[in-house]
Amino acid sequence: MPSRLSRLLRPAGIEESIGLFVLAVALLLALASAVFAHDYAAGGLRIEHPWARATPAGAKVAGGYLVVRNTGAAADRLLGGEAPFAGGVELHEMKVENGVMTMRPLADGVDVPAGGTVTFAPGGYHVMFVDLKAGLVAGERHAGALLFEKAGRVEVEWAVEALGARAPAAAEGHGDHGAHDHDAHDHGHGG
Numbered sequence: 001m002p003s004r005l006s007r008l009l010r011p012a013g014i015e016e017s018i019g020l021f022v023l024a025v026a027l028l029l030a031l032a033s034a035v036f037a038h039d040y041a042a043g044g045l046r047i048e049h050p051w052a053r054a055t056p057a058g059a060k061v062a063g064g065y066l067v068v069r070n071t072g073a074a075a076d077r078l079l080g081g082e083a084p085f086a087g088g089v090e091l092h093e094m095k096v097e098n099g100v101m102t103m104r105p106l107a108d109g110v111d112v113p114a115g116g117t118v119t120f121a122p123g124g125y126h127v128m129f130v131d132l133k134a135g136l137v138a139g140e141r142h143a144g145a146l147l148f149e150k151a152g153r154v155e156v157e158w159a160v161e162a163l164g165a166r167a168p169a170a171a172e173g174h175g176d177h178g179a180h181d182h183d184a185h186d187h188g189h190g191g
C-alpha cells in the first residue's frame with residue numbers, strides 16, 4: 001500500500017496525469033465544437049449555431065439562441081421562426097431596467113444591419129418557443145426555420161443544449177417569465 005501511494009504521489013506521476021487530463025479535455029472540447037457547431041448561409045446572412053435550451057419537466061416555454069451576421073450590403077430583419085415542436089415562435093428581449101429584469105416581445109422583429117451582427121443569447125435577445133408539445137432534451141436536434149424580411153424562410157436545426165448552457169445567473173428566472181408573462185402576451189401586444 002505505502003509503495004503504491006508513494007508511486008501515485010511522485011511529482012512526475014502527477015504531472016503525467018494532469019497532462020493526460022488536459023489532453024483529454026482539449027480533445028473533448030475540439031470534438032464537441034466540431035459536432036455541435038452548425039451554421040447556415042442565406043444570401044449575405046450567416047446564421048450561426050441555432051440552439052435551444054433544454055427544459056425542466058413540465059415547462060411550456062423554451063429559449064432559443066443564435067448569432068446572425070449580415071455580410072451583405074443591405075439590411076435585413078428577422079421576423080420570426082418556425083418550430084414544429086412548439087405551438088409558436090416569438091422574438092423577445094430581456095433586459096434590466098431600474099434593477100428589474102423585464103421581458104418584452106419584439107413585435108416588429110429584429111433589425112440586422114448591413115455589415116452588422118445580432119446576437120441572441122441568454123439574458124438578451126432570444127427566441128421564445130411557446131406551448132411546447134414536449135420537453136426539450138439535451139442532444140436532440142429539431143428541424144425548424146427562421147423567417148427574414150428579405151432572405152425569406154431559412155431552414156435550420158435547433159440543437160438542444162443542457163439546461164444551464166451558457167446561461168448567466170440573470171437568465172434563470174426565465175421559467176417564471178414564461179409562467180406569468182407569455183400567457184399574457186399570447187393574445188396580443190396591447191401593453
Ligand SMILES: [Cu+2]
Nearest residue numbers: 092103128177
Ligand atoms: Cu422570453
